[in-house]
Amino acid sequence: MHNQVTAHIITIGDEILYGQILDTNAQWMSQRLDEIGIKVTQRLTIGDVKSEILEAFAYSEKKADIVLITGGLGPTEDDLTKPCLAEYFGVDMETNQQALSEIADMFNRFKLELTPINRLQASLPTNCAMISNSLGTAPGMWFYENNTVFVSMPGVPFEMKEMVSAHILPKLRAQFSLPYIYHKVIRTIGIGESWLADKIKPWADALPKDISLAYLPSLGEVKLRLTISGKESNQEERVSNEIEKLKKYADKFIYGYDNDSIESVVGNMLAKTNKTLATAESCTGGYLAHMITSVPGSSAYFKGSVIAYSNDIKIDQLGVLPETLETYGAVSEETVKEMAEGIRKEFGTTYGMATSGIAGPDGGTPEKPVGTVWIALAGTDGTKTKLLSLAKDRLLNIQASAKATLAMAWQTFNQNS
Amino acid sequence: MHNQVTAHIITIGDEILYGQILDTNAQWMSQRLDEIGIKVTQRLTIGDVKSEILEAFAYSEKKADIVLITGGLGPTEDDLTKPCLAEYFGVDMETNQQALSEIADMFNRFKLELTPINRLQASLPTNCAMISNSLGTAPGMWFYENNTVFVSMPGVPFEMKEMVSAHILPKLRAQFSLPYIYHKVIRTIGIGESWLADKIKPWADALPKDISLAYLPSLGEVKLRLTISGKESNQEERVSNEIEKLKKYADKFIYGYDNDSIESVVGNMLAKTNKTLATAESCTGGYLAHMITSVPGSSAYFKGSVIAYSNDIKIDQLGVLPETLETYGAVSEETVKEMAEGIRKEFGTTYGMATSGIAGPDGGTPEKPVGTVWIALAGTDGTKTKLLSLAKDRLLNIQASAKATLAMAWQTFNQNS
Known part of the structure; x- marks a missing residue:
């Protein structure tokens, strides 16, 4: 039996906390982790406050195997993530030569002058592995301390996404033994949640123990999500079989699956x-x-x-x-x-x-x-x-x-x- | 000087944590609290897991004056918020007659039969004040225990929004001594953020110290928000005067104010x-x-x-x-x-x-x-x-x-x- 690998997502930034920005990063990262069998057990959003950031690091280190952090990596003074990471791990910051050369390359490419403030972005805590940012000037950081992976990434959505897809997911797969996980969403229309629950109760009660069912209602429709996870792979067919049985009870309400509209x-x-x-x-x-x-x-x-x-x-x-x-x-x-x-x-x-x-x-x-x-x-x-x-x-x-x-x-x- | 009133927002639901739903509720609530001078200091998203829910309640009670909770109030078995609240406060659940009559009225209005599962939605922890849900069947709950306000609301966005606007904000204003805070949003169209910033720089630089300016760009428009906060009330006229001065620089881009579209x-x-x-x-x-x-x-x-x-x-x-x-x-x-x-x-x-x-x-x-x-x-x-x-x-x-x-x-x- 695999141990479930768990993750926390920490979003840092006053502009998110006060509602000026909608946090779409956390959803996107949750989806990517879910797809490779890592269970996100908590998300935290905190402000640009040193004590809150340090406390969140300690809290999440205790509760999760992986801590993904976004935000607070800009070159301005209210961006605290990097100094907080250095303080948290008790290390110094020093210029990372690879990071500096990648930042210099990028400025070169856009024919811009490298300012001292941009140079500072290459200064990283000494215990991290640098993660390249091919779309921006703030490098990512990978830490492995006290049996926990910490990853710090910029909050700019397209920079973060590229970094996760190109570097973070492969590194996570290499580091952890991940379980098999499979979700299937069944979309129904024309019936309310409680009526549907009544109608399919015999089927829901007879579901195998390792297949879990969730109701996801939204305007005018109800989605049913079946999830199977464990060490055996290729369980799609078992889920398909359950859906075939479900059709006896709810066929005339099932209009599609997964991302169908x-x-x-x-x-x-x-x-x-x-x-x-x-x-x-x-x-x-x-x-x-x-x-x-x-x-x-x-x-x-x-x-x-x-x-x-x-x-x-x-x-x-x-x-x-x-x-x-x-x-x-x-x-x-x-x-x-x-x-x-x-x-x-x-x-x-x-x-x-x-x-x-x-x-x-x-x-x-x-x-x-x-x-x-x-x-x-x-x-x-x-x-x-x-x-x-x-x-x-x-x-x-x-x-x-x-x-x-x-x-x-x-x-x-x-x-x- | 007022003490800053603080809030945590707890979002409960596997479907959010796994990234199947984008959490727009937390942003909306953050904005509403910000408008009345309550500072959101942390947001947490947790799954449908009893131990995690109870732990989050205890954590937030220690750190905030107000704990707003959404989600996990549906009639199905994976909805745990209500039993968790009862356990957390050490009270029983019993049918709330007003809630039951409001649910029955709603079913009556739509000419639907009240099922036992819907009846269960009127069962509430005995120490709460019931909050009417005029757009759905899950009532909200207001608790005041250990000097902390807990509010539990459904996760369906339009039900939550109506409940917050009609009931929760007035109750929060009545319960807490909130600072004077006044926001005015100026809506511009037809000019990008950095061009607008250039154009109005002399005005922005000359703003009085206690009036702060924020740029809120969104699709096809840029909003400017002026905020004044402190203990003196009736500062609306000072903000109006600044807007009159702004018009000299940006009149042909200003199409409206606040909630104008x-x-x-x-x-x-x-x-x-x-x-x-x-x-x-x-x-x-x-x-x-x-x-x-x-x-x-x-x-x-x-x-x-x-x-x-x-x-x-x-x-x-x-x-x-x-x-x-x-x-x-x-x-x-x-x-x-x-x-x-x-x-x-x-x-x-x-x-x-x-x-x-x-x-x-x-x-x-x-x-x-x-x-x-x-x-x-x-x-x-x-x-x-x-x-x-x-x-x-x-x-x-x-x-x-x-x-x-x-x-x-x-x-x-x-x-x-």
Whole structure:
């Protein structure tokens, strides 16, 4: 049995702590470590304060095999990581000749003069191995002390990423005996977390002990993540077998796996069958078309959209009957049906999607409160409609309506296939 | 002199630690606390492991006045926060009647059946004050023990944000004696950070010592934040005076303040002058219309849009001449001009905006690489066009193009006013 190799990630910088910068580095490093079977057990974000930095080093050394540190390596005075590392390990700093020559090369390449402040960046704690930074002037540092690996890297995302991929991951693989680890994410739509949990309980209860299950809900969908780890490799098939069993309980909700999105899955279904699509949007105001066109290559099946915010446009561009708008209103099953059929005809596509609703915060009535949304899908077999009762937040209502429209299309295509 | 009130933020969840989810909550909470003068001194991210959760509670209780906790409140078995809080404080859990009635109301409103698993969400540690969750089924919890405030909130961003704004910030203000702090954000568009810094240097150098300036660049704009803090209140006027002086250097770039967005500022200018707008979008694929319609009340001035992903639609719906497309291509000044003029005429609006470009990742050529985007604004005084040379990322190109189109409109309206 392998011992689980564990890591802490320490992010240093006031600008992160005060919320001025979104820390995307920690997520990226977590993913890379997870992929090679290193378990991140904690992430810490601390400010540019010497005592806090030293305390975090001691805390993480006790609790993890690997401590990855980003930030605080700039040439200015508020960058404390390097002096803190030297103090923590009780060593001096001295100019690292290789680092100096790499920094000089870079300045040379950009025809810039090497200033004393840049020269200081080559000064490193004496107990570290220098890690080349091919995209910047702050070298990385690798320490192995008291059975723990410490790695210090710059906070600039592209410099850090290059350093991790080119140098840190290979060194970690060489240093540690890493376990086998495999994740599979199953993406479901059209059912809430607790209902899904109820429905698949017999399957979840019967999962083998070494396969763990996590629920990851997000707007309009629920992801299930299966994880297997241990010393035996090639366990993908065992996970596949469990997914086959899961399908008996939840097949009609599973639209994809891993990094699939509902817009890319629907797009692929259209592309594969040479079908085309257009949208007619009222309350979603272009967001549905945006989701569809965020998929590279969507121009192969998506012709376009009419966003009809006013009744005139619904009549003139989509052929909605004035009587329909008068009798039933813009937010009605009748109107959304005519919008979907109108755009399908006008743009000459296989399918037409439509949305009409009250996104809020204003415009609600007792009969049609904010969050009342009608969606429709017109196709060769007629037109489907659905009423959504959403919440009070305008942006969430827009996003949820667009996602529900794509979910309706997926369910329809899935039944037909 | 006030004592600095400090906070730790603890994010609980394997899905964050393994990098499957980007933690945007911690940044958002850091910003809100910073705004009311509470200093975040550390952020911790830990997994769904009881011992780690209990240890983090003890660690943060020692080091901060306030401990904000998100995540681990779902109804499923891997959600451990609630039992951990009960164990940490040595109390039992029992059904909170107000929480149960709020959950039941929510299910009622959506005409859903209350399952035993949902009922469990109303079971709370007995020493907490329940915090209503108006957008979800997991209530928040407020504890005050050993001179430390603990707040536990769901990890779903929109539920957490509503809870913090409506309940947590007011309670924190009531509980702690917070310093006077006043931020004013000045929003600029159409100029890069270093050019802006050069331009306003005389003003920045002359700022009073107790007013600090920060640059907050984001996609397509640069925000300047002025902060004044101390024990004297009512310093807003001193900040206003500095902004008046700033205008001498940067007036033509300042489009708004604080939470203004370029889409809301442009919308207000249209509404005030009874002008109307429509958009014709190719590469932005609906995102421009989405930005415009994300503003509540936008139906007063926004008539709609045609998203013309195919050349047929550009010809049929927007009246672009087939010769123009043949001679110059879809991504050209000539085409985008005809698109803007076409939508203005077709939808009968005062202004027409248009975009056409290569968002990527594919479709680039040596003459028109990925990131080549033409934008246009057609109005009563003719049509303006602009060429953008953006980067390689599809989504960023879409967002930057939409923002640049709104910036062009703002500059035009601003000059005319």
